[in-house]
Ligand SMILES: [Fe+2]
């Protein structure tokens with residue numbers, strides 16, 4: 188799949204969000220071992236491509252999926268209780284932040300606030316919301332697997348290094 192920046196239609200749909208200085212701060216927050224802005228872009232672009240293929244409302248999908256994790260709590264270094272709270276409630280934080288800057292439609296609001304179903308209790312009302320929920324899960328799993336593989340190879344390199352030093 189091409190990079191999102193190669194797709195002029197996609198870029199034109201989300202340009203104003205990408206230029207929002209508050210939104211750009213997501214780049215500084217660790218999310219599944221990557222950064223939250225890159226994660227949001229992946230979810231948005233894949234959802235947009237699939238939504239377009241399925242003749243869903245890909246404009247609203249692209250924008251709402253990009254805003255689905257528009258929150259600033261750092262969940263990677265938080266304690267267990269805070270992590271659980273943020274995991275369940277961050278769709279509401281994202282909706283609150285997105286509403287400060289954008290006049291969201293009912294469907295866009297639903298896509299954002301239901302993207303953690305069934306961990307969060309709100310059930311998606313639209314096919315577009317189900318799609319973003321599913322794509323977010325797939326992207327999150329692939330990001331975590333990539334991270335685990337990287338950590339595993341680092342650990343193996345360390346073991347190998349110790350072993351070589353032991354043999355000397
Ligand atoms: Fe999320």
Ligand SMILES: [Fe+2]
Nearest residue numbers: 230255256323
């Ligand atoms: Fe997400």
